[in-house]
Structure formats: structure tokens, C-alpha cells
Amino acid sequence: MERLKHDLVIVGSGIAGLRAAIEASRLSPGLSVAIVTKTQAMRSHSVCAEGGTAAVLYPELGDSVESHVFDTVKGSDYLADQDAVEKFANMVPSEIYQLEHWGMPWSRREDGRIAQRDFGGYSYPRATFAEDKVGFYEMQTLYDTCTKFPNIIFYQEWFATSILAEQGEFRGITAIEMKSGEFATIAAKAGIIASGGAGRLFSFATYGHSSTPDGMSMALRAGIALKDMEFFQFHPSGLIPSGILITEGARAEGGILLNKDGERFMKRYAPGKLELASRDVVSRAIITEIEEGRGFRDGDGLEYVNLDLTQIGAQRIKERLNGIREIAMKFNNTDPVEKPLPVRPVCHYTMGGIDVDIDGATRIKGLWAAGEAACVSINGANRLGANSTAECLVWGRITGGAAAEYAVKRSDSPPSDGQALKEEKRIFDEIFHGKGGTNPYAVRDELQRAMDKGAYVFRTGEGLAEAVKVVRRLKAEDYLHCDDSSRRYNTNLTNVLEVESLLLAAEAFLAGAVARTESRGAHARRDYPKRDDVNWLKHTLAYHTPEGVRLDYSPVKITRFQPAERHY
Numbered sequence: 001m002e003r004l005k006h007d008l009v010i011v012g013s014g015i016a017g018l019r020a021a022i023e024a025s026r027l028s029p030g031l032s033v034a035i036v037t038k039t040q041a042m043r044s045h046s047v048c049a050e051g052g053t054a055a056v057l058y059p060e061l062g063d064s065v066e067s068h069v070f071d072t073v074k075g076s077d078y079l080a081d082q083d084a085v086e087k088f089a090n091m092v093p094s095e096i097y098q099l100e101h102w103g104m105p106w107s108r109r110e111d112g113r114i115a116q117r118d119f120g121g122y123s124y125p126r127a128t129f130a131e132d133k134v135g136f137y138e139m140q141t142l143y144d145t146c147t148k149f150p151n152i153i154f155y156q157e158w159f160a161t162s163i164l165a166e167q168g169e170f171r172g173i174t175a176i177e178m179k180s181g182e183f184a185t186i187a188a189k190a191g192i193i194a195s196g197g198a199g200r201l202f203s204f205a206t207y208g209h210s211s212t213p214d215g216m217s218m219a220l221r222a223g224i225a226l227k228d229m230e231f232f233q234f235h236p237s238g239l240i241p242s243g244i245l246i247t248e249g250a251r252a253e254g255g256i257l258l259n260k261d262g263e264r265f266m267k268r269y270a271p272g273k274l275e276l277a278s279r280d281v282v283s284r285a286i287i288t289e290i291e292e293g294r295g296f297r298d299g300d301g302l303e304y305v306n307l308d309l310t311q312i313g314a315q316r317i318k319e320r321l322n323g324i325r326e327i328a329m330k331f332n333n334t335d336p337v338e339k340p341l342p343v344r345p346v347c348h349y350t351m352g353g354i355d356v357d358i359d360g361a362t363r364i365k366g367l368w369a370a371g372e373a374a375c376v377s378i379n380g381a382n383r384l385g386a387n388s389t390a391e392c393l394v395w396g397r398i399t400g401g402a403a404a405e406y407a408v409k410r411s412d413s414p415p416s417d418g419q420a421l422k423e424e425k426r427i428f429d430e431i432f433h434g435k436g437g438t439n440p441y442a443v444r445d446e447l448q449r450a451m452d453k454g455a456y457v458f459r460t461g462e463g464l465a466e467a468v469k470v471v472r473r474l475k476a477e478d479y480l481h482c483d484d485s486s487r488r489y490n491t492n493l494t495n496v497l498e499v500e501s502l503l504l505a506a507e508a509f510l511a512g513a514v515a516r517t518e519s520r521g522a523h524a525r526r527d528y529p530k531r532d533d534v535n536w537l538k539h540t541l542a543y544h545t546p547e548g549v550r551l552d553y554s555p556v557k558i559t560r561f562q563p564a565e566r567h568y
């Protein structure tokens, strides 16, 4: 077992992780900061973000922070913590300018100022963008900036496996160096989990295949709850058949949704905002159209509706939506300049995550979580598009600053070996050298199918119970073994660990979803179609215990906006 040591260790090199590393280094240049990432840093899912980052930039033209707060709270179906949303909306604008100063090539208006486009659920066009590749440019800008700090050390293609904590205090993490297959402890005074979302719980997903809930499962196993995991976002426009995202920016630029009768059906569901109602509303409308026989069906039986961008015009599509044009041509053989695109709702975002407070702190002293892995919560039951990259920037900054301040004041207290040796034994003796008859990839596929079927846009108690049964059965199977016996780059081993994480997170998700007998935001129960504020205006907390999931609840912080019925 190799023993490494830093002051701060960050798991994840997406927007949240990189922003945290920069903030910690800016405040305390003497601090040794490690970024551990299972992919190459620039292959984190953040590079896929397409449409924009929400911020109030032009109050003089009619936008306001209060309006950003209200739109976000309304979008969340009133489950967001309003104090956190206020902090968020106040802090994002300076992040946009900060990125600009670090070199971010924001798209521009005619007058040279930063351009913004409309996005779902907003009452002002406040999505700041860079063509339709906002995540790629943000990641490039942050990565470039990280390289200016010699104290930031990247551990690329290192797979983190567990959190080391003693007497409720963070001590470090364990990880596998994938290149050599060596197991290591990375001792640190402070830690930040920024390991992204859990999107690969579903097979039809916009996420990269690396988006598995490893960090969430590390937190669960360390005794931290996952909050509001039953709230998963289904984005209205996943391209058939792969599920690759067609950004909401396409609808913001003038794209419309049509059913097989050529009807612009959103007029019936959201007469005010039409295609730019919040994502939960648009996704439910599409599924309803399909279920009522007004969808299309392709040769493989896949059902969809049309997203028509032809009226936007070739020039604007090439200028502002070139990325999705290329995707549509490569993956569906369709040029959106000429023909509508076939789309249906696709798993896109994890509203829930590691339970943290408004400053991103977990219940383990010295450990924070940020970005999509965390649940602060500003997104509640439904996130508005363009708020996630913004959240990653804001809580990357907050947690990076807090962790640095904490680490500077602490003296070294490295972890004792006991917990790490146990983890090494679990991974190498039990899994790497383990034997078993069940193919872990078949387990992953079956889990995804069960989630696609039981926990998609509309849910029922019966469907969820069926998914629970599948997860329980799969957990009991002997899939925790590795057929590839080589140590170097053993992705078979890390894939098995990912399947284990998926099953743990699925259990937490389903327990919360079965219990929540109401419909709120993205959690739409056919058997309980109404929102129930009397009983369910509260956050779900799911803990991992040897007997299974233990549920608890915590109150929602309401400051200015009393829950009201949502209309778009």
C-alpha cells in the first residue's frame, strides 16, 4: 500500500472540482492540493455541458437576482432551500466575470457585451453561453488556470474507493492508481467530493458512461446520507436512438415540438412558456402525447416526438447550435437545418446527492461536497437548465475556500492503517481475486432496464416496488469478482466497483421514491398525482445500514416564497 500526503484532496476534476482547487490555491498558495480523477481531467462529464450558465448580468435591462431566485424556487417545485438559492443567485454573476478574466470565450452580443439566451423556466433570458459548448470552454478555462498553480497536483486515472475518517473527522481517501493497479492512501487534512451525478442508473441517458455514483456511495459507506435522491431529471430532448442531448438552447433559439399530427402540443400544457416550460413539465407532456397515440414510432419501435429547428435558419443554427447539428448528423443522419429531429425524454441530471449544508459541509468534519454529487439544495425537485454549471462554480468556490481555511489551521493527523487495510482487503482479496458466477455487466444492464421501466418520467407504487425487487435480487448475486487478472489498467475491476456504487445509490433512490406518496417536480406518481405540502414539504435523507436503507427527513428552508401552484 502506497502512502501519499497532501493538505487538501479533491475527488473529481469537473467544473466543481477544478473551481474548488483554484479557490483553495488562490487563498493559500502554500497548500498542497491533490485532484484525484478516474478519467483524464478534461474527460469529466462537465465538458459535455451545451446550453449555458445562468446568471443575472443585466439588471439595468430588467433582470434581477430576486427573479433568478424566484424562478429557481418555482422550478424546484418549492423543495429548494431558499437561503441557499439566494446565496447562489447573488454569487453567480461574479463567477461569469471571473471566468471571463481567466480567458473564457463567452458568445457576444452585437455591442460586444456577453450574450445571454432564454432557457426553460426563466422569466428573463439569463443563460450565458459559448456557442453550444459551454462546458467544454468552461473546463478548458478552469484547467488552464489550474496549471498556473504549481501546488495543484493531478492524479489522473486514479479511482477513489473510500473516505477515511476517525472520530467523525476526515483523514483522507483510498484510491487505486489505474496505470499500475497499486492501492494507495491519500492522507489529507481536508477533502471535497466533487464526483458528479449518478446518471448511469438509467440506460437512456445524456451522461458519459463514467457518470456513476462512486462518490455518493463512498459517502453512504462513511455514514453520510444521500438527500432527495428520488428526484432525477428527464430532459425533454434526448436524440433517438442514443440519448445524446439536444440542448434546451435549441428550443430557446426557436425550436418547436410537434406531434405526429403536426400540432405544437405544448400550447395545451404550458400556454405561457410553451417549449420553455420547466423540464419536468415538458417531459411529462411528451410522454403523454406518446401514450395517447400522438407520437411517432421508428423502425425499432422507439417512440418519439419531433423537435423542429428548420425555422431557425441555417445561418443561426451554424452560429449558435453547431455542436448539436454535428451530433444530429453523425448520430441520427439528420441535418436539423433541413429536417426535424426525433427526441424523447432522457435521464439528464441528479437533483439529489450527498447531504451537505449551505456551505457544502458534510457531517464529517473536514469533508465537503460540491457540484452534482452534492445536494445543497438549490434544485429541489426539479433543476432549471443552466443552473448546474452555475452551482458547480459557486459551490466549487465556497467549498474550496472553506476547505483551505480549515486545512491551514490544522496540524497533520494522518489516518491509522486499519480502515485502509480493510478496504484493500475488500477490493483485492474479495473482488480482484474473487470468484462468482454472475456477470457484473449483466447486473448493470438489468439494473438500468429496471430503472428505465420503474422510475422514468411517470412512476407508480407498483412499478417502483418492482424495481426495488430487482435491485435487492441483483445485490444478492455474486457479481463482485473480476475476470481480468492483470493489475495494469484493469477497467474490469473499476467497472465492478461502479456497479456496486450504482446498486447502493439505486437502493437509496428507490426507498425515497416509494415512500414519497406525492407528485412534486420530477417525481411524478400516477397513484399520487398531487403535490402534498402538508406531508411532503421536506427533504428525504437516505442512510446506508447493514439492514438496508434507513430513511429520515429534514425541513425545507422557506424564506421569501410561500409554496404555490406552478403554472408556465
Ligand SMILES: Cc1cc2nc3c(=O)[nH]c(=O)nc-3n(C[C@H](O)[C@H](O)[C@H](O)COP(=O)(O)OP(=O)(O)OC[C@H]3O[C@@H](n4cnc5c(N)ncnc54)[C@H](O)[C@@H]3O)c2cc1C
Pocket (backbone or CB within 6 Å): 011, 012, 013, 014, 015, 016, 017, 036, 037, 038, 039, 041, 043, 044, 045, 046, 047, 048, 049, 050, 051, 052, 053, 054, 134, 135, 158, 159, 160, 161, 194, 195, 196, 197, 206, 207, 208, 210, 211, 212, 214, 215, 245, 348, 349, 370, 371, 372, 373, 385, 386, 387, 388, 389, 390, 392
Ligand atoms: C450532456 C449534458 C449537457 C449538460 N448541459 C448543461 C448546461 O448547458 N448547463 C448546465 O448548467 N448544466 C448542464 N449539464 C449538467 C452539468 O454539466 C453537470 O451537472 C456538471 O457539469 C457536473 O459537474 P461536476 O463538477 O459536479 O462533475 P462532473 O463533471 O460530472 O465530473 C465528475 C468527476 O468526478 C470524477 N470521479 C467520479 N468518480 C470517481 C472516482 N471513483 N474516483 C476518482 N474520480 C472520480 C470523474 O473522473 C470526474 O472528473 C449537462 C449535463 C450533461 C450530461
